[in-house]
Amino acid sequence: MLKQRLDELAICGGAPAFAEKLHVGRPNIGDRARLLERINTILDSRWLSNMGPFEQELERRIADMIGVKHCIAMCNATVAMEIAIRALDLTGEVIVPSLTFIATAHALQWQQITPVFCDIAPATHNLDPACVERMITPRTTGLIGVHLWGRACDTDALAEIAARRGLRVLYDAAHAFGCTHNGQMIGRFGDAEVFSFHATKFMNAFEGGAVVTDDDELARKIRLMKNFGFTHYDQVDYIGTNGKMTEVAAAMGLTSLDSLAEFIAVNRRNYEQYRAELANVPGLTLMPYDDGEQSNYQYLVVEVDEAETVLARDLFVQILWAENVIARRYFYPGCHRMEPYRSYYPHAGLLLPETERMVERLLVLPTGTAIAPDDITRICAILRLAVSESAAVRARLQDGGVAQAQPALARQ
Numbered sequence: 345m346l347k348q349r350l351d352e353l354a355i356c357g358g359a360p361a362f363a364e365k366l367h368v369g370r371p372n373i374g375d376r377a378r379l380l381e382r383i384n385t386i387l388d389s390r391w392l393s394n395m396g397p398f399e400q401e402l403e404r405r406i407a408d409m410i411g412v413k414h415c416i417a418m419c420n421a422t423v424a425m426e427i428a429i430r431a432l433d434l435t436g437e438v439i440v441p442s443l444t445f446i447a448t449a450h451a452l453q454w455q456q457i458t459p460v461f462c463d464i465a466p467a468t469h470n471l472d473p474a475c476v477e478r479m480i481t482p483r484t485t486g487l488i489g490v491h492l493w494g495r496a497c498d499t500d501a502l503a504e505i506a507a508r509r510g511l512r513v514l515y516d517a518a519h520a521f522g523c524t525h526n527g528q529m530i531g532r533f534g535d536a537e538v539f540s541f542h543a544t545k546f547m548n549a550f551e552g553g554a555v556v557t558d559d560d561e562l563a564r565k566i567r568l569m570k571n572f573g574f575t576h577y578d579q580v581d582y583i584g585t586n587g588k589m590t591e592v593a594a595a596m597g598l599t600s601l602d603s604l605a606e607f608i609a610v611n612r613r614n615y616e617q618y619r620a621e622l623a624n625v626p627g628l629t630l631m632p633y634d635d636g637e638q639s640n641y642q643y644l645v646v647e648v649d650e651a652e653t654v655l656a657r658d659l660f661v662q663i664l665w666a667e668n669v670i671a672r673r674y675f676y677p678g679c680h681r682m683e684p685y686r687s688y689y690p691h692a693g694l695l696l697p698e699t700e701r702m703v704e705r706l707l708v709l710p711t712g713t714a715i716a717p718d719d720i721t722r723i724c725a726i727l728r729l730a731v732s733e734s735a736a737v738r739a740r741l742q743d744g745g746v747a748q749a750q751p752a753l754a755r756q
């Protein structure tokens with residue numbers, strides 16, 4: 345049943361639209377029988393980890409799909425990034441966006457490298473190359489671009505700056521598996537790129553990640569580092585850590601890969617439906633994907649223009665949470681306003697005006713195979729109703745709804 349009247353909204357006392365919570369990033373599960381078959385193979389062989397056959401098969405299939413020489417599978421993308429950063433000999437300062445998941449910054453700070461937060465171009469949500477140029481100091485050794493929402497960074501401009509200023513380029517491609525840029529698969533840009541196969545990503549290995557690169561020497565170093573630096577039995581030639589992917593994770597990764605086209609098709613269908621159903625809602629703009637590129641459509645990102653909606657983004661979050669739609673404010677409030685960076689660089693925001701504006705406007709809605717078309721219709725009806733009755737909704741929330749909903753928001 346679609347909500348059509350103000351008093352049907354849960355914030356106004358109506359029953360929540362959904363009996364169970366709808367989460368952003370609810371995992372996609374591929375062919376269960378195939379996964380269990382693979383798990384049986386693992387148990388039969390007793391090869392549970394340490395570059396087993398499924399890990400190797402996953403690496404080969406990903407390298408072939410991306411068109412790169414090397415894919416090194418890892419236990420997760422954060423460790424993959426830490427290792428890639430070290431293998432690239434990054435030190436001192438590295439330029440990163442603040443509008444990203446905290447792991448991008450932490451992977452640097454974890455090894456005493458200073459993440460220097462750089463502003464975004466509002467049209468792309470990605471690093472603004474002109475700002476990157478301004479953030480370079482004598483201590484800068486590299487930059488990490490994030491292909492946010494799977495939409496590529498301006499790789500040409502960043503490559504030009506990096507070449508001219510002698511910097512290494514790593515991409516956090518956690519969102520961009522299966523996406524193209526200028527017709528080429530993401531994974532082929534910069535010195536190396538890192539994918540995440542975390543449970544919440546559209547292609548998952550329970551937990552997992554991978555570094556892809558065409559650089560033989562870099563790949564060799566990364567392989568050593570992910571396995572404690574072992575070169576032979578009883579022989580360690582390098583400092584390393586444990587970044588290995590388990591066989592059960594690789595089995596899940598392979599099973600997800602088998603269903604990749606189907607996951608993307610569902611994400612795309614969801615995206616088209618949201619786009620159609622939100623088309624005429626003033627002030628809510630669905631972030632577009634470039635029709636000329638391949639995209640995975642895994643993030644359903646809405647930009648809220650409060651001047652038109654009358655309702656601030658956080659009020660939409662409250663309205664939706666009351667309905668059991670757990671919309672997210674990714675990546676609020678920006679890495680520079682999270683610890684330890686907030687304490688280290690209390691004035692970083694002065695150089696991040698577009699980031700600070702954007703984190704107040706973005707609303708990420710549920711998509712993926714766990715969401716049915718009817719769910720989307722009901723979510724969009726709630727949004728349309730809230731906007732059409734915005735003045736009354738705002739008055740209602742300011743009357744008491746806020747006090748209830750705030751603690752829940754603070755916890756997300």
Ligand SMILES: *Cc1c(COP(=O)(O)O)cnc(C)c1O
Pocket residue numbers: 420421422423444445447448490516518519539540541542551552553
């Ligand atoms: C998910 C994510 C990561 C971390 O990936 P893990 O595999 O969970 O370590 C890093 N960067 C971005 C942008 C992400 O979304």
